[in-house]
Amino acid sequence: MDSSGLVRGAPQTGHPLVAAAVDAGARTAFTLSGAHIFPLYDAALRGEPTLRLIDVRHEASAVFAAEAVGKLTRTPGFAMLTAGPGVTNALSPITQAHFSGAPLVVLGGRAAQLSWGRGSLQELDQPPLFASVTKSAATITDPALARAALTGAFAVAGAAHRGPVFLDIPLDLVFHPEVPQSGGAESVAGAESLSGAGAESSRQPDPEAIAEIARLLRQARRPVLVLGSDVWADGAETAALGVAEQLDIPVITNGMGRGIVPRGHRLLATKARRLALGKADLVIVAGTPLDFRLGYGAFGPGGTARVVHLADTQEQVCRHRGLAGAAYGSLGVILAAIREASTPGSWREWTTRVAGEAAAGAARDAELMRAGGDRINPARVYGELAPRLADDAVVIGDGGDFVSWAGKLVEPARPGCWLDPGPFGCLGAGLGAAIGARTARPDSQIVLLLGDGAAGMSLMDLDTLVRHQLPAVIVVGNNSAWGLEKHPMRALYGYDALADLGERTAYDAIARALGGAGETVERPEHLGAALDRAFAAGVPYLVNVITDTDAAYPRSTSGI
The missing domain is CATH 3.40.50.970 (Thiamin diphosphate (ThDP)-binding fold, Pyr/PP domains)
Structure with missing residues (x-):
């Protein structure tokens, strides 16, 4: 030495x-x-x-x-x-x-x-x-x-x-x-x-906290249940679906919680999110922080809804707003205890109303997903992709506008099948996530959704997928812009700057140069066949979709 x-x-x-x-x-x-x-x-x-x-x-x-x-x-x-x-x-x-x-x-x-x-x-x-x-x-x-x-x-x-x-x-x-x-x-x-001692000490919830949550449910007329990533991480997905179905409560999911209530389920209220969270009188949030994604917990008319927070540890319980109730510990135990202590309330009319709005939202989305014309609306990409996804497909989002459309239009059939950057919003995570997902789920479809801006941050690691024989379908929404910045800057200043990227960049050529395969799609009617070729290829395959720069994702400023 x-x-x-x-x-x-x-x-x-x-x-x-x-x-x-x-x-x-x-x-x-x-x-x-x-x-x-x-x-x-x-x-x-x-x-x-x-x-x-x-x-x-x-x-x-x-x-x-x-x-x-x-x-x-x-x-x-x-x-x-x-x-x-x-x-x-x-x-x-x-x-x-x-x-x-x-x-x-x-x-x-x-x-x-x-x-x-x-x-x-x-x-x-x-x-x-x-x-x-x-x-x-x-x-x-x-x-x-x-x-x-x-x-x-x-x-x-x-x-x-x-x-x-x-x-x-x-x-x-x-x-x-x-x-x-x-x-x-x-x-x-x-x-x-780092000793590991006591890392998983007793996580039994406080029985009095459970009793209080059951009391709040008995009083509620318009309850909503929100399920987030920690419900999946804690292995509580079965308990979560069970309590929702027994109590007949509309459910909104986010992060790794997506799919706990599977697509098409009568209680899945994601497509009625504005109504559900805007009119609720009680919102039970499980396994996710009350951050900007949930309007910081200001639910109901004028922010008057009572809020219950369920977290995996005491440190994760919300502190920035008053809570009507809270419980922490094993989320599976907490949700099972709530199910045991509660009975369905008198909110059938509310559940029916939310389900009707969700069905109307699904119909509106279906129309968007059939969009034709000379330029490809990002929604059309998902209209072609969604029916080709197996129930166990892992869908990874890495982008701004393009992936926001995916969050709106792609509903997982199972939990643990959706990966996004989470609240930190870090672009460039996608290729690494695809590498990890293929190793963790060797027999599932792995689909990476990339904005063209995000693609520039990590696309070289397509080489890693090739060298290690890790097949994946990569769909690039190529609108030649930082869409998440371009449209808001226009709205604020009447013009945009530093938001344009190379026009119609051939990202598929990069994939081929690195040993993968791919193609460019410029017409809506060509999308389906291109995706079929990608899924059948058995190698990293990049579908470079030239999308309409002006088709901006319709954003809410409320967080709800």
Whole structure:
């Protein structure tokens, strides 16, 4: 070993960090090659146990892939990154996982401890960069504690409320995992938060809180149930559908909660969202924050509706507005307890009214989805795509206007089949999410919906899909603009600036150059056949759809 901490000589096999990751449930590590973590690659490929490695073209895609695995499997996804820029490239995807409540473990390389303080290559104290957007961020400074630290990281990331954990390990220690250092437990900075002890303590809800929610339901005349990502993450989807059906309550879903009440269900009120949330007198929000997506919880006429918040931990219960009731703990237990304690109220007329509005909304959407003409309305893309989606298809959204149309028009048939950036709204997540989704769901359709702006942030990782033989259907809504900025700027200023992209860019040619396949579609009547070819291809296939720049998504400013 020289002064940089780099080992000269034969590679090693087996490594406590790889063993810890596999024992914790990781089956794939997403990465981009870097010398700071070479021993982990060697152990993953030749050691016992082995760990599948998928290398990407940008570290952000590695973490977005691991985040997707965490969301889809409900166990922490795993990424390994080299030091310095390799780690700092992970800041946005780790932050997205933080806001989405996605279980994720990121292990980073770090400049050698032996030469620390002398200005070695990529010497940076990395954990403080992640302190505000992780459940824990720490450095392993004693190899004897490395395995326990990573085991604890997986436990913490996967425990409610779920989220990312970051660990790094110095170059000299990752190459010499068998050499103990002095320092004891304090040799893992933040070791107390990574022990895994107590990570899943009792999550039984307060019975009095359940009784109060049942009382509020008895008093309600226009109740609505909102189901979000944490309902899926907590394994509470069956309990959620059960309480909705027994109590006959209209339901609105968001995030990974989409599909809990499947498309076509009589209680699914997403297409009557404005009526349901605008006229409700009681809104029970489960597993999602009362953030901008829900108008900050100002429901009902003049914001007068009573609000109940159900969360997986006490820290997630809303604090910015007054609540009529709240419960926290296991969401499955909470929802089952509410079902047991409640009886259907006198709101049949309300449920019928909301269902009628949802049916009318579906009819309006169906008309949009049949749009013809010389230019392709984004809604027509989804009119052709929706009937081609299998019930277990994983649909990934990465874009502004184009993906907003998808959120309006594509309803999943099952839970755990919709991926979007969540409340952080980070563009560029799509290719990584497609990589992760294909590894997590090898037998499902994987469909990535890209705005042309988002495509520019990560399209090079189509190469990763090709190299690792991970087929996916990629649909680019190409309106030659940053549509999410272009139209609002026009409305504000009467003109737009910095919102135009290259006209009719041939993104499908990029896909072919990287070893995939694809085509450009310019006429509505050609969409269906192009999508059929994409699904049948068995390779990464990009359908570059030239859409109408002026067909802006109709946005509400209320958040409702």
